[in-house]
Amino acid sequence: MNLLSLAFGNIYRRPARAGLTVSAISLGIAAVVALTGIAWGFEASWQKANDARGTDLIVTRIASENAMPSPFRAERVQEALKGYPHVRQVVGLLSEMLSVGENSPPVFVFGWASGSYLWDHLKLVAGRWSGADTEPVVVIGSLAAELLHKRVDDTLEIEGQQFRVAGIFESPAVIENGAVVMSLTLAQQILDKPGKVNILNVKLDESAAEADLAAFKARVHDTLPGFVAITSGELVGKNTVVRISKAMSHATILIAGLVGALVVFNTMLMSINERTREIGILLTVGWQRRTIMKLVFSESVILTLAGGLIGIVVGIAITGILEHLEVMRGKIDAVFSPAFLVGVVGLCVLLGIAGGLFPALKAARLRPAQALWHE
Amino acid sequence: MNTESFPDAIVRARALALHFDDGETQALDGVDIAIRAGEFVAVVGPSGCGKSSLLNIIGTLEAPTTGEVFFRAQPYGGIRDPSLFRRQHIGFIFQSFNLIPTLNALDNVVVATIGVPGAGSDQVARARELLEKLGLRDRMAHFPNKMSGGERQRVAIARALINTPDLILADEPTGSLDSANSAAVLTLLTDIQKERGLTLIMATHDPSVSARADRIIHMRDGKIALPQDPAP
Ligand SMILES: Nc1ncnc2c1ncn2[C@@H]1O[C@H](COP(=O)(O)OP(=O)(O)OP(=O)(O)O)[C@@H](O)[C@H]1O
Ligand SMILES: [Mg+2]
Numbered sequence: 253m254n255l256l257s258l259a260f261g262n263i264y265r266r267p268a269r270a271g272l273t274v275s276a277i278s279l280g281i282a283a284v285v286a287l288t289g290i291a292w293g294f295e296a297s298w299q300k301a302n303d304a305r306g307t308d309l310i311v312t313r314i315a316s317e318n319a320m321p322s323p324f325r326a327e328r329v330q331e332a333l334k335g336y337p338h339v340r341q342v343v344g345l346l347s348e349m350l351s352v353g354e355n356s357p358p359v360f361v362f363g364w365a366s367g368s369y370l371w372d373h374l375k376l377v378a379g380r381w382s383g384a385d386t387e388p389v390v391v392i393g394s395l396a397a398e399l400l401h402k403r404v405d406d407t408l409e410i411e412g413q414q415f416r417v418a419g420i421f422e423s424p425a426v427i428e429n430g431a432v433v434m435s436l437t438l439a440q441q442i443l444d445k446p447g448k449v450n451i452l453n454v455k456l457d458e459s460a461a462e463a464d465l466a467a468f469k470a471r472v473h474d475t476l477p478g479f480v481a482i483t484s485g486e487l488v489g490k491n492t493v494v495r496i497s498k499a500m501s502h503a504t505i506l507i508a509g510l511v512g513a514l515v516v517f518n519t520m521l522m523s524i525n526e527r528t529r530e531i532g533i534l535l536t537v538g539w540q541r542r543t544i545m546k547l548v549f550s551e552s553v554i555l556t557l558a559g560g561l562i563g564i565v566v567g568i569a570i571t572g573i574l575e576h577l578e579v580m581r582g583k584i585d586a587v588f589s590p591a592f593l594v595g596v597v598g599l600c601v602l603l604g605i606a607g608g609l610f611p612a613l614k615a616a617r618l619r620p621a622q623a624l625w626h627e
Numbered sequence: 628m629n630t631e632s633f634p635d636a637i638v639r640a641r642a643l644a645l646h647f648d649d650g651e652t653q654a655l656d657g658v659d660i661a662i663r664a665g666e667f668v669a670v671v672g673p674s675g676c677g678k679s680s681l682l683n684i685i686g687t688l689e690a691p692t693t694g695e696v697f698f699r700a701q702p703y704g705g706i707r708d709p710s711l712f713r714r715q716h717i718g719f720i721f722q723s724f725n726l727i728p729t730l731n732a733l734d735n736v737v738v739a740t741i742g743v744p745g746a747g748s749d750q751v752a753r754a755r756e757l758l759e760k761l762g763l764r765d766r767m768a769h770f771p772n773k774m775s776g777g778e779r780q781r782v783a784i785a786r787a788l789i790n791t792p793d794l795i796l797a798d799e800p801t802g803s804l805d806s807a808n809s810a811a812v813l814t815l816l817t818d819i820q821k822e823r824g825l826t827l828i829m830a831t832h833d834p835s836v837s838a839r840a841d842r843i844i845h846m847r848d849g850k851i852a853l854p855q856d857p858a859p
Contacts, residue, residue, distance in 0.1 A: 538714025543742035
């Protein structure tokens, strides 16, 4: 027997109470894990979509903080950018989340300039690419094909117009896999935004270095008022949806932390009060006050760690279920980084110490003669 | 009593007073004692006369309101960590056993060694040895509620001895036992005390117990009384 087995034994004495405490903590931690995984996944999958295209810089309007920057007239800016050093391509992109057909979940519809490098990273798995700029056809990601129950040569109704599915592709980014892609011209037409794009994707040549990126950004800032050149990571960081989901995850961490610490505090305080006499015995036989505190902290940390580990498993499971709901598929790709999970475990240890602090001090300050006669 | 009379005293107390409720209750009221190392001293007196109070102060479970206590030459006021002092020097035995109900006999003994630097499997071996010596070979895995009073008190004795104390403070150790068990426990305790040269201070009501002590200290109303004082 040692301190740890004694701590386990003390918890096991009140299985119902310990179970309730662990459940409360694990629920909070599950919420933290799910929301944070989704928030980070959100950010990561947008960035992945941008990165997969091989875009070096994105030029868009300064004030744009929506899920996608709001559309602007591209022509003048596009022409200016083409004259910058190292620039290989400047390509417009228009996108919108739209309902496609009656009973289908909304999907992302992307319009990409025909013949641009944006298409290069997609892998065609069935059918063909669209031909002429104005031909009423689309290509769809493999996940979109599954969600919309569409195959090559089926038709899709988007904003009241019929489109034929020319091909089905695979992309490394889940957002693109769940999307419908058409030519930019077609997208501008059906969205009634002629000549407009949400962002301009800039591809530089291989010789461009970090300093050239910086020079590019500075030049946009100086010569194109109202516009910014940013990396895809910076764009995603400005994304309102990403920001809101991160704020929610932070709020959940705060609430779950407070509730967890309070629950442990309450449980440990009850436990200490019940065991006053026993603590008197331990003090009498020579336990030092710090050993008493260690015992109380061991018990409170065992409770929070158990809750935390269960919470992590439940949180990941919940996220897995969410990802497979029809409305969510192709829009989130939750990320549980090892660092985050270690952080959650660390948070649980902290909760145990915070919640156990007052009970531990109370136990350690008991006067043995009084505690021994406590009933 | 002249406290200077024993140069080899292990415990010496001077003008001890212990007050409760802002001085309304005087549990101890000017007690001077000296206990010789290796002595078995019985503390007797009517209920409420202050026997437990005296033992608690000697055991550092309670601090005196006024007065001084010395362990060998060390004043109690200079003890920095009373818990550590108790573990190094003092074993306690109580009338109500004070075992931990959720631990079996062996663990009730081993628990006193938790937190001792270097404690480990040898402590478990020592605990077994002690319990065997006290006749509890077959009771090691028993929980307190499955043991008789005599068995429980023997577990408590083993716990008091596990950290090799110099001084045993026993507060009516036979108070909850019938006469047969009482005699058996007392014999075990005094045998170990003599064998190891321990000092034993025992509060008791039982004349047959105090009769076996080397010396009897009589108390009345929080003071040391003369033996010939009539009991109330
Ligand atoms: N915590 C306390 N608060 C108030 N009064 C106390 C406290 N502890 C002891 N006393 C009082 O101090 C006096 C001495 O008590 P103590 O327990 O030392 O007597 P005792 O000789 O051990 O008695 P008994 O033989 O019944 O065990 C009693 O009057 C008791 O009521
Ligand atoms: Mg008493």
